[in-house]
Amino acid sequence: MVDGVKVLLRAVENEDSPQIRRLYDNFEEAANTGTDFSGIHKKGIYDSMNFVICQKETKKVIGICALKNVDLINKSCLCSILMDFDEDFDNENRIETMRLLMKFAFEELNLNRIGLWVFDYDKRSIKNFKKCGMKVEGIMREGVYNEGRYHDMYFMGILKSEYGKIVKGEGEECEEENIQS
Amino acid sequence: MRRGEYTVLREAGMEDAEIMTSWQNDKEIMDYLHFVYPVSKGQQEDYITNVKCSKNDALFMVENEENVPIGLCKLKDINWINGTAGIEIVICAKNCWGRGYGYDALKTLTEYALMQLNLCTLYANITEKNEKAVKCFQKAGYKIEGVLYNRTFAHGEMKNVISMSISKKMQTDGE
Numbered sequence: 001m002v003d004g005v006k007v008l009l010r011a012v013e014n015e016d017s018p019q020i021r022r023l024y025d026n027f028e029e030a031a032n033t034g035t036d037f038s039g040i041h042k043k044g045i046y047d048s049m050n051f052v053i054c055q056k057e058t059k060k061v062i063g064i065c066a067l068k069n070v071d072l073i074n075k076s077c078l079c080s081i082l083m084d085f086d087e088d089f090d091n092e093n094r095i096e097t098m099r100l101l102m103k104f105a106f107e108e109l110n111l112n113r114i115g116l117w118v119f120d121y122d123k124r125s126i127k128n129f130k131k132c133g134m135k136v137e138g139i140m141r142e143g144v145y146n147e148g149r150y151h152d153m154y155f156m157g158i159l160k161s162e163y164g165k166i167v168k169g170e171g172e173e174c175e176e177e178n179i180q181s
Numbered sequence: 182m183r184r185g186e187y188t189v190l191r192e193a194g195m196e197d198a199e200i201m202t203s204w205q206n207d208k209e210i211m212d213y214l215h216f217v218y219p220v221s222k223g224q225q226e227d228y229i230t231n232v233k234c235s236k237n238d239a240l241f242m243v244e245n246e247e248n249v250p251i252g253l254c255k256l257k258d259i260n261w262i263n264g265t266a267g268i269e270i271v272i273c274a275k276n277c278w279g280r281g282y283g284y285d286a287l288k289t290l291t292e293y294a295l296m297q298l299n300l301c302t303l304y305a306n307i308t309e310k311n312e313k314a315v316k317c318f319q320k321a322g323y324k325i326e327g328v329l330y331n332r333t334f335a336h337g338e339m340k341n342v343i344s345m346s347i348s349k350k351m352q353t354d355g356e
Contacts, residue, residue: 025182025191039192040298043236044261072261073299109262 044073053083053097065097067105067114075112077105091128098132106163115157119144126154133166134158183241185289188282189248193232193240198225200250204273213311214271237261243272243286251277254290256303264301266294283314287321295349304346308333315343323347 002009012020049070053063063083070077079101083094105111115137118125126136134156142150183190193201202225204210205218220228232240237259243252252272259266268290272283294300305323307314315325323345332342 039233040239040256043239043259044298073297075299110264 041073044071046070062093065101067101077111077114079114079116094128095131098129102158102163106160112160113157115155117153117155120152120154129156133162183289183293185285187246188286188289189244190241190286190289191244193229193242195226195229197242197250198222198229201225210273213308241290245277245282251282252286254286256294266300266303268303268305284317284320287317291321291347302346302348304344306342306344309341309343318345
């Protein structure tokens with residue numbers, strides 16, 4: 001038992017389920033936690049859509065990428081790209097892959113936003129994603145442990161409206177410099 | 182639970198199988214609907230399980246102010262990418278007919294589907310002779326799209342079906 005002054009926390013018992021269900025029945029309260037009375041919210045979520053990245057001419061596989069946590073109610077998803085080490089130097093492929101993922105997510109899946117986490121020591125990726133029009137939306141301080149110490153993580157994202165401007169040629173590369181190098 | 186003015190929508194569960202079975206075996210209630218009857222309680226339970234497992238369907242009980250179940254409504258064939266779904270609604274308790282419960286539940290479910298589930302278009306196929314339902318859907322903002330000829334068989338003949346729909350206004354990109 002975790003004791004407080006006015007409340008305490010205890011383990012969940014089977015007998016608690018009617019009361020728990022009543023909490024979800026309170027629609028306004030449940031909406032604040034992003035859940036829902038009907039369980040439909042889970043139905044609109046797909047784990048991930050995975051792709052293999054190939055070189056167009058040789059059809060050689062050079063990486064994988066995915067849209068993850070595709071949420072077709074909130075119209076959002078996360079994305080990730082993993083490229084072959086040999087091709088690592090080739091930023092152009094990475095940027096094009098990102099742009100293709102955006103095109104697919106916004107134009108085929110009708111999503112509203114794409115986001116991703118990036119580690120603060122991965123400067124090249126941050127630069128690439130900015131080139132694709134993504135903005136740093138927030139920082140998770142000391143979110144990842146690597147090589148003996150904690151590093152910050154940046155959350156980057158792009159909205160459909162921003163993507164629309166880029167496609168029309170009105171968009172500009174994200175110039176904000178709020179990341180210390 | 183989603184509250185309308187006179188009705189409450191809640192997710193249908195196994196405990197509703199019995200009352201659903203009794204409704205579905207009542208010819209008067211099912212008159213205008215496309216169901217095949219009779220069904221057993223076991224079949225009804227299977228149906229509830231199927232809907233629960235399906236990513237693209239959702240079944241709700243309609244309750245009155247006293248939390249007595251009076252009917253059913255359903256979102257079916259939800260296409261999450263296109264943002265479309267079929268909507269079905271039936272008030273089964275005969276003492277609740279003609280008292281605005283159907284309209285209230287329809288309005289509540291429509292608003293829930295468009296504004297909470299972020300769907301874009303809801304559609305309903307209504308047997309041509311079911312004028313009350315057409316009026317009810319019109320009152321809730323649905324528009325008649327057209328007539329589908331010879332789409333359903335009942336009472337020994339093919340019947341036309343009226344297709345109705347409502348759409349959320351789409352946001353235009355970046356404007």
